[in-house]
Amino acid sequence: MGTPADEARVMGVDGLDALIRALGERGYEVLGPRVRDGAIVYDGIDGAADLPVGWGDEQAPGHYRLSPRDDDACFGYAVGPHSWKRYLLPPRSKVFEAERGAKVFALRSAEMPRKRFAFVGVRPCELAAINIQDHVFLRDTARDVLYASRREDIALVAVQCTEPSGTCFCASMGTGPAATDGFDVALTELLDGHHRFVASAGSELGRELLAAVGAAEAEQADVDRATTVVDEAAQRMGRSLDTEGLAEALYANLEHPRWSEIAERCLGCGNCTLVCPTCFCTAVIDTNDVTGTGALRERVWDSCFTIGFSYIHGGSIRPSLRARYRQWLTHKLATWRDQFGTDGCVGCGRCITWCPVGIDITVEAAALHEPAPAAGAGR
Amino acid sequence: MTTLATTAAASAAEIDKRLVPVPHRVVAVRRDTADTVTIGLAPLEDAPPPFLPGQVDMLYAFGVGEVPISISSDMLLGSQREYTIRRVGPVTRALTDVTVGDRVGVRGPFGVPWPLEDAEGADILVVGGGIGLAPLRSLILQLLDRRNDFGWVSILYGARAPGDILYRSELEQWRGRLDTDVDVTVDAAGAGWHGNVGVVTRLIPRARFEPGRAMAFVCGPEVMMRYTAESLLQRGVPPERIYLSAERNMLCGIGTCGHCQLGPFLVCRHGPVLSWARIGPYVRVREL
Amino acid sequence: MATAKPALAVWKFASCDGCQLSVLSLTDELLALADVVDVAYFLEASSAVHEGPYDLSLVEGSVTTPDDVERIHEVRRASRTLVTIGACATAGGIQALRNFADIDGFIDAVYAHPAYVSTLATSTPISEHVEVDFELRGCPVDRHQLLEVVSALLRGRRPSISPASVCMECKRSGAVCVMVAHGTPCLGPITHAGCGALCPAHLRGCYGCFGPAETAATGALAAWWQEILGVEHTDLLRALRTYNAGASEFASKGEQHVASGA
Numbered sequence: 001m002g003t004p005a006d007e008a009r010v011m012g013v014d015g016l017d018a019l020i021r022a023l024g025e026r027g028y029e030v031l032g033p034r035v036r037d038g039a040i041v042y043d044g045i046d047g048a049a050d051l052p053v054g055w056g057d058e059q060a061p062g063h064y065r066l067s068p069r070d071d072d073a074c075f076g077y078a079v080g081p082h083s084w085k086r087y088l089l090p091p092r093s094k095v096f097e098a099e100r101g102a103k104v105f106a107l108r109s110a111e112m113p114r115k116r117f118a119f120v121g122v123r124p125c126e127l128a129a130i131n132i133q134d135h136v137f138l139r140d141t142a143r144d145v146l147y148a149s150r151r152e153d154i155a156l157v158a159v160q161c162t163e164p165s166g167t168c169f170c171a172s173m174g175t176g177p178a179a180t181d182g183f184d185v186a187l188t189e190l191l192d193g194h195h196r197f198v199a200s201a202g203s204e205l206g207r208e209l210l211a212a213v214g215a216a217e218a219e220q221a222d223v224d225r226a227t228t229v230v231d232e233a234a235q236r237m238g239r240s241l242d243t244e245g246l247a248e249a250l251y252a253n254l255e256h257p258r259w260s261e262i263a264e265r266c267l268g269c270g271n272c273t274l275v276c277p278t279c280f281c282t283a284v285i286d287t288n289d290v291t292g293t294g295a296l297r298e299r300v301w302d303s304c305f306t307i308g309f310s311y312i313h314g315g316s317i318r319p320s321l322r323a324r325y326r327q328w329l330t331h332k333l334a335t336w337r338d339q340f341g342t343d344g345c346v347g348c349g350r351c352i353t354w355c356p357v358g359i360d361i362t363v364e365a366a367a368l369h370e371p372a373p374a375a376g377a378g379r
Numbered sequence: 380m381t382t383l384a385t386t387a388a389a390s391a392a393e394i395d396k397r398l399v400p401v402p403h404r405v406v407a408v409r410r411d412t413a414d415t416v417t418i419g420l421a422p423l424e425d426a427p428p429p430f431l432p433g434q435v436d437m438l439y440a441f442g443v444g445e446v447p448i449s450i451s452s453d454m455l456l457g458s459q460r461e462y463t464i465r466r467v468g469p470v471t472r473a474l475t476d477v478t479v480g481d482r483v484g485v486r487g488p489f490g491v492p493w494p495l496e497d498a499e500g501a502d503i504l505v506v507g508g509g510i511g512l513a514p515l516r517s518l519i520l521q522l523l524d525r526r527n528d529f530g531w532v533s534i535l536y537g538a539r540a541p542g543d544i545l546y547r548s549e550l551e552q553w554r555g556r557l558d559t560d561v562d563v564t565v566d567a568a569g570a571g572w573h574g575n576v577g578v579v580t581r582l583i584p585r586a587r588f589e590p591g592r593a594m595a596f597v598c599g600p601e602v603m604m605r606y607t608a609e610s611l612l613q614r615g616v617p618p619e620r621i622y623l624s625a626e627r628n629m630l631c632g633i634g635t636c637g638h639c640q641l642g643p644f645l646v647c648r649h650g651p652v653l654s655w656a657r658i659g660p661y662v663r664v665r666e667l
Numbered sequence: 668m669a670t671a672k673p674a675l676a677v678w679k680f681a682s683c684d685g686c687q688l689s690v691l692s693l694t695d696e697l698l699a700l701a702d703v704v705d706v707a708y709f710l711e712a713s714s715a716v717h718e719g720p721y722d723l724s725l726v727e728g729s730v731t732t733p734d735d736v737e738r739i740h741e742v743r744r745a746s747r748t749l750v751t752i753g754a755c756a757t758a759g760g761i762q763a764l765r766n767f768a769d770i771d772g773f774i775d776a777v778y779a780h781p782a783y784v785s786t787l788a789t790s791t792p793i794s795e796h797v798e799v800d801f802e803l804r805g806c807p808v809d810r811h812q813l814l815e816v817v818s819a820l821l822r823g824r825r826p827s828i829s830p831a832s833v834c835m836e837c838k839r840s841g842a843v844c845v846m847v848a849h850g851t852p853c854l855g856p857i858t859h860a861g862c863g864a865l866c867p868a869h870l871r872g873c874y875g876c877f878g879p880a881e882t883a884a885t886g887a888l889a890a891w892w893q894e895i896l897g898v899e900h901t902d903l904l905r906a907l908r909t910y911n912a913g914a915s916e917f918a919s920k921g922e923q924h925v926a927s928g929a
Contacts, residue, residue: 037843037870062895064848081843091839096399100441100482142633142648145398251642254664267884269856270831274838281637284630285827288442290699290818295442299636301839306831307881309638312628313467321882323666331640338643339634356834356846356856357891443824469825 008223009199009215016074016197017048018213019157019185020120028118028155031087033080038066040080042087045120048074059165059238059349062358075189078165079123079348083277084130087117088150089137095146095284095297118155122183124176125168125346127158129277131182135340136280146299155205158183162229166238167349169362173241175346177233185209188226198226239349241362242369247334249369254326256372262364263322265357270303272351272359273328278336278344281309304328333365397633400439400484401427405477406459412543415510416475417451417463420483426458427485431492432517433624433652437632438462439484440473447629447647448474449514450488454521460485463513463545489632491652493518493596493622501620502530502588506607508537508579508599512545514624514651515598519553526558533560533586537579537603540565541572560587579603583610590615598624605662608655618656625650625658642667673722673821675700676708678742680728680735681762681790685807686753687711687727693810700817719745723820725813729755729790729913731762736787736796743797748820751793752813754806758878759913761806762790766913790913801826804859804877806910812861829860830881833873837864845872852892854906857883857916874909879916 011019023030024046032045035052045051056069057077069076122130130151137147161170161177170176179186184206188198198218201207273279283302288295302309304327310317318324336344345361352360407419430436430450439445446468452461466475477483495518503522507515522532534553538544544563554561562582564575575582579599593616597607604623611621627639627646634648642661644650650658661667677687691712693700707717724746730736743749754760765773770788774781793799803816803826812828819826829835833855837844845851845867853872855864861877879885885907892898898906907917 038848039843041841041843062847062891064844066848081838081848082841086841091841098441098484137635139634142397142635144633144635147635254667265887267856267887268832268882269834269880271834271838271844271856274835280635282631282635283638284445284636286439286442286444286824287815287827288818288822288824290696290814290821291703292442292818292822297445301835302636302638303831303835304637304640306829306835308830310628312626313471317627318666320666321884327640327667330642335640335643339640339645339649354844354847356844356853357887358895442822469823473823 007200008218008226009201009210010196010218010222011199011213011215012194012196013048013072013074015199015213015215016187019209020045020047022209022212023118023120023155023157028116030118030120032120033075033077035066039064040066040077042080042082042084042119051075051121052077056163057165059167059353060358061167061352061360062355064353071191072195073163073189073191075121075159075187076163076191078161078163078168079126079350081275081350081354083275083348083350084119084122084126085133085277085280087119088130088133089147089280089282089301090150091301092298093146095299098295098297100293100295116153116155117150118157120157122156122158123161123348124158124179125161125170125173125348126277127156127179127182128170128173128175128346129348130156132278132340132342132344132346133280135342156183156185158186160186160188160226160230162189162233164233164237165349165353167352167360168237168347169239169241169349170347171234171237171240172243173343173345173347178230188230190222190225190229192225196222198222239352239360239362241347241365243333243343246365246369247337250330250334250365253368253372254330256368258364258367258372259322259326262325262359263320265359266321266325267357268305268321268324269356270305271354271356272361273303273305274301275350275354277348277350278332278346279303283308304331329361329364329368332361396427397486400437400445400486401425402482403485405479405481405483407461408477408479411463411545415463415465415545417461418474418477418483419452419459419461420485421459422485423482428488430454430460430488432495432521433490433492433514434488435490435629435632435647435651436460436462436485436487437489437629438464438474439486440470441482441484443473444470445484445486445630446470446474447489447632449517449624449651451513451516452520453524454517455524463510463516465510486632489629489647490650493652495521498594499528500530501592501594503532504583504586504588504593504595504611504616505532505534506579506583506595506597506599507535508603508607509539509543510545511599511603511624512536515596516546516549518596523553523556523559530589530592531560531587532558533562533588535579535582535586536561536563537582537599538563538565540567541569541574562586578606580606580610583607583614593620595621597621601626601662608659612655618659619654621655622652623655623658623662624652625662672703672705674707674717674720675704675817676719676721676724676742676746677711678708678724678726678728679711680726680739680756680793681731682728682753682755682760684711684727686756686805689752689807689810689813690725693814696814700814703821704817720747721745722747723817724749726751726756726793727753729759729762729792730787730796731790732786734785739793739796748800749793749797750801750803750816750820751799752803752808754804754876754878754910755790756793757802757804758911759790759792761910761912763913764908765790766918767908792913803828805861806876809861809863831860832856832880833858833860833862833864833867833877836860836862837867840864840868842868845870846896850896852896852898852902852906854888856880857885857888875906875917876910878911878914883916885916885919
């Protein structure tokens with residue numbers, strides 16, 4: 001799994017703390033996991049002490065609880081309700097402002113924030129999700145300057161997964177539990193004996209950082225142990241999804257009775273889309289101020305579960321919940337490939353955990369993988 | 380890491396124009412029907428990138444909002460463009476209420492044009508329904524400009540009522556040409572209408588073309604396009620030579636807002652012009 | 668500007684005045700608003716009354732008396748655009764609880780001289796009586812949303828008011844879901860956005876102040892509350908029967924549960 005012995009380094013919690021501080025000293029806005037309101041969310045961190053030390057989580061469809069661990073693990077949990085898209089594609093951002101005189105009007109594009117973000121504790125599935133959104137927003141023919149300005153120059157400190165949750169299925173999607181590239185530094189947390197992190201650099205910045213914090217060369221035993229704990233995690237995935245022929249099956253099953261069945265349970269609330277680290281849909285909202293002289297365009301996280309999403313004059317294309325759920329699931333697992341050349345799902349399990357009524361994409365996809373039962377056969 | 384982020388190095392100004400409208404001046408306003416107006420826009424600053432027939436611009440009415448409108452003028456007209464707009468909501472109301480000298484914001488052009496180059500030597504069928512003639516007008520003007528490059532050219536047009544017929548004088552003008560057939564029908568006629576009555580698909584069986592070498596360009600309400608495609612298939616036109624201009628909720632124009640999805644297609648990027656061979660299977664699925 | 672400013676009127680029906688106070692609490696924006704409209708009728712703010720017609724009428728409150736029924740038709744006739752504001756005006760308000768009980772019983776219990784009380788058996792939203800151009804939800808309405816509606820309608824724009832769920836705002840704000848992470852019953856998934864997910868942000872379940880969202884799946888949420896969260900059916904009924912009790916997507920589910928054996 002990834003780390004050639006000659007490049008692997010090892011450090012303690014103090015080394016991790018120094019790494020976080022080194023990023024801050026280099027002018028990065030350092031963001032990482034923290035405990036807040038009974039969950040692990042992403043927010044600013046100043047050092048290793050801000051991490052959810054000693055916390056784990058328990059996840060099931062529609063269910064999430066923090067649980068104390070019997071060790072001091074810094075990364076002993078799976079992903080929470082936040083994803084990094086909150087920073088790269090903010091929930092609400094300004095596209096332009098406009099002002100008008102008698103007959104003319106002038107437009108000012110939004111100021112591009114030039115914050116350099118450092119993300120600490122990025123899971124392999126999340127690296128995959130960032131890569132997927134890059135394919136949406138950074139295509140040569142349609143480079144999105146708002147996304148690009150936030151995406152450029154970020155520093156990524158990845159953490160290999162050793163504690164998958166009950167709703168994780170990254171192993172099925174080929175996005176985890178180990179990351180082999182796409183990071184500046186990748187850490188594997190080892191809790192046997194001395195609490196330590198096996199670290200490998202994936203970029204020049206990563207090498208600089210590891211040198212700056214004085215990470216020692218790792219011994220082969222630590223490197224092997226790091227490989228083992230991640231391999232074991234792959235065996236403990238809470239869920240799995242058989243993707244073999246799935247996209248084709250979904251295309252063939254657009255009229256499957258299962259869609260109507262799901263619509264009986266689905267709330268149409270949009271939670272799954274907003275917690276998803278790859279869902280990128282935004283609404284474009286034009287407003288004016290009360291005097292009518294100023295105008296604003298914003299883009300705001302939207303969801304294909306809203307009726308207005310598919311609105312054209314004369315009404316919504318997808319008024320039924322059945323059609324809206326079908327749009328979402330087929331996009332994730334089939335049409336996304338045709339649109340962007342990647343899958344739309346990384347197997348992080350957020351949509352399962354954070355669905356208020358526990359609808360499980362792996363269960364629904366499996367049901368939709370099968371041909372519709374013959375008419376008259378009942379449910 | 381930052382590989383994709385640092386490669387595509389389009390200039391900042393160029394990128395901006397994809398996201399931020401450029402103010403244009405209204406240079407002409409023509410009332411076509413009771414609810415439809417054609418406006419002419421000229422850029423105030425740099426000329427916008429050239430367009431091809433079938434492409435779409437996003438038009439912004441200050442403080443009210445933005446809508447996708449197909450460019451209906453002759454592509455040879457230069458940077459001045461025409462748009463035919465039907466009043467259906469607040470934004471189109473604002474855009475059809477403009478007077479000469481007003482400002483309208485423009486982003487574009489977006490999307491895939493009608494495949495005019497592939498149509499050389501083919502018998503051409505242009506089938507429009509209602510406001511759907513607007514995106515076809517820029518195509519028709521090109522077809523007629525390069526008339527000798529094509530076989531038979533037939534323009535079939537259906538409107539709700541005689542009063543809803545778009546581009547009346549131009550249709551007459553095109554009909555007057557010896558090398559082009561123009562056939563118009565209305566769904567419902569009052570007194571004084573001596574032309575065809577019925578849906579536009581009824582004009583297809585008698586249109587002059589050889590199915591094996593025909594190419595069709597269709598634009599209108601989705602149900603009209605579906606029936607038109609079926610009629611053309613029945614006459615033996617291959618599905619990959621029947622082109623439709625699809626309509627979905629287009630907001631960004633560059634395939635990143637997700638609203639214009641139609642199965643595997645982002646209509647603003649892969650369309651709006653798509654062949655029946657590609658979108659037929661999806662257009663047939665209800666609520667897709 | 669030489670052209671006459673549009674005339675704004677604010678009307679009160681059966682209500683607590685809280686939504687009118689939202690207009691007043693706009694403070695800074697209110698001054699800007701006063702520059703662009705002529706406040707022609709707004710008794711809560713000024714006793715000066717200008718005759719109609721009015722370009723924009725904001726109507727607070729529900730219809731609960733025979734007099735209300737007549738008056739709302741007068742308001743409609745005098746108004747070019749009529750916007751209802753708040754749960755009373757859009758769904759009948761908390762007073763719509765009377766719709767589920769015997770009005771005579773209430774009258775006898777509350778009033779010493781019931782003979783002087785002239786009231787209807789139901790509290791109904793304005794839209795049941797006259798055509799309404801836009802309904803702004805909330806108990807009370809959100810003042811920023813109110814300003815947005817007025818700003819939009821003054822310019823002929825469609826107000827940017829999302830009818831989707833509170834969850835959309837909750838997730839955008841980054842709040843932790845109280846239902847999934849704490850097991851707290853929350854009406855957010857079926858409630859109309861507009862409050863900015865105020866209660867979930869303070870770790871409380873949503874109370875449904877903005878009424879049903881565009882496609883409120885009340886039954887599916889109720890099933891989860893009862894089967895997984897162990898909510899008693901009387902508590903479910905109480906949750907659904909508050910400020911928007913009269914809204915059909917909430918009311919019908921409530922009735923089903925009464926019918927199924929309270």
